[in-house]
Each structure stands twice: as structure tokens, then as C-alpha cells.
Amino acid sequence: MAELYDRYSSVVYAVALRVLGDTGAAEDVLQEVFLQLWRNPGAFDAARGSLASWLAVVTRNRAIDSLRKRRPETDIEDVVLSVAPDLAGAAELSRAAEKVRGVMGSMAPAQRGALEMAYWEGMSHSEIAEKTGEPLGTIKTRIRAGLMALRKAFQT
């Protein structure tokens, strides 16, 4: 566990802190995510992608639950993901981060905004539509298209 922590705690903490904006709350999520992995190591399926990717998604979901003060909605066993790029080492993670920032930077501001509100703030499509005054369908499409743009950037 110490070895896993040393390798991945930066990713987990960075994601939790980005969502929560509070170091104490981020530390609590960090602790919870690693404890859950320790209790149930079988929840992560190594055949589907790197542990860093899985931890990032589990952490984001837990942090959003904490931000919105709700009970965890999904079990970590239910988080099955498939990701193309190899994110096993620090160098790959750093390269991926740079690439993602590039893709996000090149998105139209309205699309980036919708995706970031949904992802980092856990806002629903209805809440985003209300906030931006745009149709619900447009917001749904922007969120989906934003995620697809990221996928596409890593497929080429």
C-alpha cells in the first residue's frame, strides 16, 4: 500500500483538490480512496487500463459526492473503465496531462465550460442549462462531444 501511495497519491490528491478546493477535504478523499483500494483490491481490473486512470475516476466521483454532500452513489467495483493510452509511469502521466490541457484549450469556450462544470463541479445537464440559459439538448451534446474530443486526441 505504501508503494502504491507513493506512486499515485499525487494524482489522487490533485484530482480531489481540484474538485473540492480545500486541502483538508481533499486529504479525506485521498485517505478514503486508498483505504477502499486496500479493502477491495479486486475492484480494479488491470486488464482494462492503468491504476492511475481508475484511481482518477474513482477519486473524481468520490470528491463530487463529497462536494455535493451526498452519500457515495457508486461502488468502486462498478467503476470499470477502458482507456487507450498507457498512463503507468510519471512521464506518461505528465505527457497525458499536457495533451489534455492542449485539447481543452483548443475547445470552444462554451463546450469547455459545459464539460468542466459537469466534470469538476458535478453539475447536472439541467443545472448547466439553467446557468448558461442554453437548451438542455445543446448541453448534453457539448458534454458528450467534449469527452469524445479527448478520446480522439489520444487515438491519433
Added chain:
Amino acid sequence: MSEHEQFAEDLALYALGVLKGDERGKLELHLATCAACRLELEQVRGDMALLAMSAAGPRPPRRARQRLLDAVALEARSAKTAQSAAHRSWWGWLGWAATAAVIVFALSLWRENSMLRATLASASSRAAESSRQLEELRKIAAPIIEPEAQRVTLVAARTPPQPQGKAFYLRSRNSLVFLANNMPALPPQKAYELWLIPTSGNPIPAGVFKPDAHGSASVVNPPLPAGTEAKAFAITVENEAGSAAPTTPILMMGAGE
């Protein structure tokens, strides 16, 4: 627009945890029987992982590491104590058939509950009762339908584990629960497909599934034509989106017990 395309936007919202109510229910029902959409959901979560990588910030404080290791050590000690003090309870002793009957009943209750909620506002108290019963039944059924449940198949000593499937079909309620274990891993882009073999006519698709790392899998309430009498059930290997008719030889088959 294909059915899968219709669900594409909802899959992203579902992965983000913001799809609620009827939309979520419909998508979950579809996911239970559609391997292509389950794969797309996994890929959307992969996209989410990529987006997470853009977060950057300071490293966690040093005390966080010790706090975690202390918590792990504490849990390890208490787990050891608990293990020696208590025996596990095993729902498995109830037997496959009895437990499956509970699941089928639970699923039919769920259906009944959904219909009630949609059409009979005045019957809200009954719906609440159904929900309560459903929740209790789900708890009972959890040991065989939850993916993390420990599954143990007992066979004659010195017999290597064989692939095994159990189908529980309640024609009057149009409910089918299928459980499999020891299923061999599949080639990429392939999935197992379950078939209902009617007393007359062609095999009817009854769900596509992929076993987990332990060879276990389940299909719960695939869409089936109402009131079909089943002569047998069979399994073939098909493309992961599923086929309308078997395209490969039958791997496993069983008739009613």
C-alpha cells in the same frame, strides 16, 4: 439513429453521475443486455480519466501518508480478530432455485413498482410498500447478483471446474435470470450470447454477456417476447453487439430440470 446512438449522450451523463430518474432506469435496463453500450460506458470512463489528468497541484502533505498507513494497520488487526471470532454466514445454503425464485419475484415487483409509479399516483402507498419489499428482496438476492459476491461451485472431488450456466425463467412474468461461472475468457470483440429455444420456431436472443476475470457472468431480464414457452436455453459465441440468430455452433445447452 440507432438505439446505441440514442443512448450515447445519456451514457456520458451516466458516467458523470448526473443521470437520474426514468432516464437512468431506462439506460440501466439497456446496459444489462447490451455489451456494445457497456463497452462504450467503459470508454467514456476512460475519457473521464484523461480529463482528470489535467488536474495539477501540490503533493499531499506528509502526514497524509502516515495517516493512511496507520488506518490500514488498524484495519488489518481488527479484521484478523473478527475472522477468528465469527463464522461467515452463507446464503448459499438456501440453494440456487430458492434464491433465484426470490430474484425473479424481486424483478417482477420492480416492474410492478415502476408501472405503479408511472400510472397510479393514488396508489403511492402501495408503490412505497413494493419499494420496501423490493429493497429487502434485493438485499437477500445480493449474494448471487452482485459482481463482488464470492461464488463457489462445488463439484465432485478431482473434477476440474467446468463452465456452468443456470437459467431461471418465469414465463408468466416474462422474467429471466441467468447466472454462469467458470466461463472461458473470450477473444477481443466477442461475447457469449444466451438463446431461448422456444417449443417451436427459431432461437430467440436472450442477452449478451462477458464473463469477469473469475469467469462469472449474469444476464438479468433481457427483453423477450411475452409468454414464450422455453424448451431449452443455449449459449453461443457471437460478436459483442449480439446476433439476431446464432452464427456459431452451440457451446452449452440445457433443458428444464
